[in-house]
Amino acid sequence: MDTLVKKTFIVYAESTPNPASMKFVANHLLVQNGATAQYLSKAETKGSPLAAKLFEFPFVKAIFITANFVTVSKTDAVQWEDITLELRDFIRIYLNEGKSVVTEFPKTEMPVDNSFVTKKEVFTEHSAPSTELEVKIVEILEQYIRPAVESDGGSIAFKNFENGIVTVQLNGACSGCPSSSITLKAGIEGLLKRMLPEVKEVVAESM
Numbered sequence: 108m109d110t111l112v113k114k115t116f117i118v119y120a121e122s123t124p125n126p127a128s129m130k131f132v133a134n135h136l137l138v139q140n141g142a143t144a145q146y147l148s149k150a151e152t153k154g155s156p157l158a159a160k161l162f163e164f165p166f167v168k169a170i171f172i173t174a175n176f177v178t179v180s181k182t183d184a185v186q187w188e189d190i191t192l193e194l195r196d197f198i199r200i201y202l203n204e205g206k207s208v209v210t211e212f213p214k215t216e217m218p219v220d221n222s223f224v225t226k227k228e229v230f231t232e233h234s235a236p237s238t239e240l241e242v243k244i245v246e247i248l249e250q251y252i253r254p255a256v257e258s259d260g261g262s263i264a265f266k267n268f269e270n271g272i273v274t275v276q277l278n279g280a281c282s283g284c285p286s287s288s289i290t291l292k293a294g295i296e297g298l299l300k301r302m303l304p305e306v307k308e309v310v311a312e313s314m
Contacts, residue, residue, distance in 0.1 A: 116202035120191045123178065123260035127168070128279070129187055130260035131198050132176040137208045143173040143262045144209050145278045154211030157201060164197075166190060171261065171279030172209060178260040178279040240305055241268050247302055248275070252295055256281055263295070271307030273299060 114135050121130040138144065146152045147169050149162035158170040161179060169180040179194060181187070202208075245265045256263045261281030266274040275295070296309035 113205070116199055118195050118199040118202070120195050121176075121260070122187075125180070125260070125281070127183075128178050128180045128260055129191060129194070130176050130178050131195055133198075133202060134175070136175050137177065137202075138172060138174070141173075142209075142212060143171070143264075143278060144212050145172075146170045146213075151213070154213065155209045156206060157198075157208045160201065161194075161197075164190075164194070173262055173279070174257060176257075176260065238268075240303065241265070243303060244268055244273055244299065244306070247299060248295075251298060255294075266312065268306075271305060273306055273309045275309065275311050277311045 117134045119132055121132055123130050144155055144158070146155060146158045146162070149159060152159040152162060152170070155170075155172065157177070158172065161167050161170050161177075166181045166185045167179060168182050171178040171180075177198060181190065248263060248265055252263055256277075259281065261277060261279030263281070264276045264278070266276050268274070273296075296306075299306040299309060
């Protein structure tokens with residue numbers, strides 16, 4: 108007789124460069140590799156039972172889910188030392204009860220994987236790389252930038268390239284982070300300029 112082995116989730120809290128956001132990391136994937144989901148209000152959480160529950164906490168301002176972590180952004184009314192344990196335990200218990208995390212991804216955010224160069228259909232229409240240069244930009248973002256951004260509780264996605272300007276979208280802890288502009292210019296822009304002389308500037312838009 109087959110035995111179904113149930114996953115046991117362990118969750119720990121990890122600070123991010125954004126003082127308003129905390130990263131809650133699990134020991135198993137919560138969504139398929141490369142998928143992202145950001146929610147800025149409870150009204151947007153139709154496809155995520157976990158996010159809907161988290162918004163029942165009055166101090167929760169935004170939720171970002173990807174890979175094996177959930178980034179929670181709070182209001183200024185509370186301090187992390189007063190709510191981190193409560194949130195961590197809630198997420199751990201929720202996951203160990205086998206409840207769904209995301210059942211339907213927001214239409215503006217779609218799963219990607221390591222074969223993104225040949226699978227352009229995973230991008231939204233306006234963000235699909237359409238030239239060889241744009242493919243190279245996306246490849247650099249995925250290989251060099253995304254891991255670092257995810258470690259800070261956020262994500263980065265290519266939007267478009269026009270007149271030497273690369274536009275990216277920052278989500279999660281990176282959205283509204285005081286240090287994100289420094290990271291964007293000193294890190295992301297500097298790397299792309301060094302590797303691709305055609306790139307003159309990198310700008311970001313947040314959801």
